Amino acid sequence: MTQVCSLPSSAADVNDKYNGKRLPKGIHIVEADDASDSKVGGMSKSEDPPSPWGYIFIQHMSAGCFEKRLDSLKLDGEFKPNCFVHRSLHYKQKANGRGVQKEMKPSISGLVFLQGETNQLKTFLTRYFPQYYLVNDCCTSKPATIPDNLMRPFMKIMSETPERVTFLRDPFEKFAKDHVKLRVLTGVLKGQEGYIVRILRDRQLVMDLGGYAVAISNVHREDFEIAE
Structure with a gap:
């Protein structure tokens, strides 16, 4: 089940330092062969990047209804955003009373992500869902934008293993003070950047997701490089 929690002041154990900051044990x-070159390949300059994502808050009981209504809209070629509802894993008793079964339900956070440029999303919401507004990034005070190349692995993890994701109440900038920013070189999160922090007795990757600090567990087998 996806969690929302605050962090204690303690951080990951360290075995070395970089520019006075901690490297996680x-x-x-x-080590990069060339300090100026990342080992993560980028998109060809000739390709246009996919549209970013924004998000809205909806009472979690209404998130499913919003998704169904959006799905049912017939707009004849007009802009219609892709939608991803943040769901959490729940367990309930089977009807026969023998054991439990897994069930994905919209999470209490009420997060609904929409793909499109900010102006497109604003116009769309004003026309079809005027009761909802794009959430601002707390750092910029402007509607949050999440690059598609970050949103895709996040959606994959949320769909397949949502228990790996923890939304933190602490701002992302808090972790920059004592931790070295790292870039993931392997796995589904390849190319993403963040800080390795000890959370719930596990070293997790803390990333910036549209102004949220989000921790992803089970990353200890991946390779990293210093991103600073």
Whole structure:
């Protein structure tokens, strides 16, 4: 089940330092052959990047209804955003009383992500869902935008193993003070950047998701490089 929690002041154990900041113990950090070149390949300059994502808050009981209504809209070629509802894993008793079964339900956070440029999303919401507004990034005070290349792995993890995701109440900037920013080189999160922090007795990757600090667990087998 996806959690929302605050962090204590303690951080990951360290075995070395970089520019006076802590490097996490137990994480495989690869030294770059050339400090100016990342080992993560980027998109061809000739390709246009997919549209980013914004998000809205909806009471979690209404998120499913919003998704169905959006799905049913027939707009004849007009802009219609892709939608991803943040769901959490729940367990309920089977009808026969023998064991439990898993069930995905819209989470209490009420997060609904929509794909499109900010102006497109604003116009769309004003026309079809005027009761909802795009959430601002607390750092910029402007509607949050999440790059598609970050949103895609996040959606994959949320769909397949949502228990790996923890939304934190602390701002992302808090972790920059004592931690070295790292870039993931392997796995579904390849290319993403964040800080390795000890949360709930586990070293997790804390990332910035549209102004949210989000922690992803089970990353200790991945390779990393220093991103600073």
